[in-house]
Amino acid sequence: MIYADVLIVGGGPSGLTAAKMCCEAGLSTIIVERSHILGGQLTKQTHKFFGSKDQYAKMRGIDIAVKLQEDLASFNTLTMMLETTVVGLYEDKVVTILQHNEYKKIKAKAIILATGASEKFLAFENNDLPQIVGAGALQTLVNLYQVIPGKSMVMIGSGNIGLIVSYQMLQAGIEVKKVIEATDRIGGYKVHASKLKRLGVDIQTRKTIKRAIGKDQLEAVEIVRIDENFQEIEGTSEIIETDLLCVSVGLSPLHQLASMMNCKTTYISELGGYVPLIDDHFQCSVPGVFACGDMVGIEEASSAMMEGYLAGLYTCNYLNQPHLEAESLISHYENQLYELRNGLFGRKTLRGIEKRKENLIHA
Numbered sequence: 001m002i003y004a005d006v007l008i009v010g011g012g013p014s015g016l017t018a019a020k021m022c023c024e025a026g027l028s029t030i031i032v033e034r035s036h037i038l039g040g041q042l043t044k045q046t047h048k049f050f051g052s053k054d055q056y057a058k059m060r061g062i063d064i065a066v067k068l069q070e071d072l073a074s075f076n077t078l079t080m081m082l083e084t085t086v087v088g089l090y091e092d093k094v095v096t097i098l099q100h101n102e103y104k105k106i107k108a109k110a111i112i113l114a115t116g117a118s119e120k121f122l123a124f125e126n127n128d129l130p131q132i133v134g135a136g137a138l139q140t141l142v143n144l145y146q147v148i149p150g151k152s153m154v155m156i157g158s159g160n161i162g163l164i165v166s167y168q169m170l171q172a173g174i175e176v177k178k179v180i181e182a183t184d185r186i187g188g189y190k191v192h193a194s195k196l197k198r199l200g201v202d203i204q205t206r207k208t209i210k211r212a213i214g215k216d217q218l219e220a221v222e223i224v225r226i227d228e229n230f231q232e233i234e235g236t237s238e239i240i241e242t243d244l245l246c247v248s249v250g251l252s253p254l255h256q257l258a259s260m261m262n263c264k265t266t267y268i269s270e271l272g273g274y275v276p277l278i279d280d281h282f283q284c285s286v287p288g289v290f291a292c293g294d295m296v297g298i299e300e301a302s303s304a305m306m307e308g309y310l311a312g313l314y315t316c317n318y319l320n321q322p323h324l325e326a327e328s329l330i331s332h333y334e335n336q337l338y339e340l341r342n343g344l345f346g347r348k349t350l351r352g353i354e355k356r357k358e359n360l361i362h363a
């Protein structure tokens with residue numbers, strides 16, 4: 001058995017920032033990360049972030065990932081376990097990990113869950129053909145491993161991720177033939193959409209994919225116009241030849257480890273799906289288990305980092321070893337979160353957070 005004060009599951013932006021607070025307070029901390037690198041989604045994000053300096057604005061995601069790791073470099077109370085997956089979590093805070101084909105156990109006084117999210121997908125004919133990928137997978141291939149999987153692409157989904165990834169594919173030399181959106185408006189920031197339009201990319205609303213066409217791999221897609229009830233309008237079918245289709249229709253919080261520990265979860269559409277119910281201190285319904293980042297509600301890396309700092313600070317308080325600057329840091333990061341959620345996109349998140357609170361009271 002390996003012992004630690006705090007175990008953090010997930011080495012993305014929220015897990016790394018939580019670790020910084022725990023280490024600064026002198027707690028022995030373990031980060032378990034299933035990938036071979038730390039940084040989570042940031043490791044593929046070649047674009048610059050928005051926001052303020054405190055929210056790492058104007059830095060590229062890949063550089064933020066490096067900065068967050070540099071922040072942790074001097075702590076000898078920190079253990080990082082890469083290529084290690086948490087596969088079991090039990091109420092007595094014993095955790096089973098799988099590391100290089102070997103099962104081991106960790107017992108921690110507190111656990112911070114920071115597992116992020118998984119991509120949603122769409123049901124349509126032939127959706128299992130090779131060359132049909134999610135936005136995260138496509139970013140991994142192109143931005144992380146420099147593999148160019150196609151000559152041309154159709155993107156389904158015009159949220160920020162769909163728009164950003166379309167732009168990155170243009171930068172990589174892939175022709176983006178169309179961005180298709182089922183609702184009546186472009187979902188992401190206007191600035192991202194405008195960049196694509198200036199480069200000649202056609203963004204079409206009220207359309208969806210009906211089927212993928214191809215024998216051994218994708219050759220074309222059939223796109224149809226839909227009405228306000230998302231039903232196909234007859235006679236509007238269009239065949240677009242392409243060898244790559246990217247589906248970017250949202251993310252679902254990875255809540256499963258929280259459920260495994262009997263932490264109460266509920267479905268909140270504004271937060272992306274099932275989420276653990278957390279209190280104002282990021283604590284789940286099982287005492288000593290905290291959760292932050294995309295797994296408690298889909299937002300952005302900027303807010304995931306602020307949540308990570310806060311979850312780390314509250315974990316230190318829970319273990320009666322508060323961070324020396326706890327009070328001022330908590331107020332600072334709460335303010336940053338407030339600012340981040342103050343915009344147009346924040347309203348939906350705030351509605352979701354309200355619902356999460358109400359569900360916790362009635363749980």
Ligand SMILES: Cc1cc2nc3c(=O)[nH]c(=O)nc-3n(C[C@H](O)[C@H](O)[C@H](O)COP(=O)(O)OP(=O)(O)OC[C@H]3O[C@@H](n4cnc5c(N)ncnc54)[C@H](O)[C@@H]3O)c2cc1C
Pocket residue numbers: 009010011012013014015032033034035039040041042045047048049050084085086087114115116117135136139160161164165254292293294295299300301302303304
């Ligand atoms: C294409 C794309 C573009 C984006 N662009 C922006 C942007 O411009 N600005 C912005 O602010 N945000 C952006 N985001 C959102 C941002 O990346 C996420 O909100 C953020 O990464 C969430 O951080 P996280 O730490 O919660 O999760 P993640 O970054 O997903 O990290 C979770 C980590 O947990 C690990 N993990 C999961 N389960 C286990 C397990 N059982 N055992 C061990 N490890 C585990 C994963 O491997 C991963 O490394 C973008 C997202 C995408 C997909």
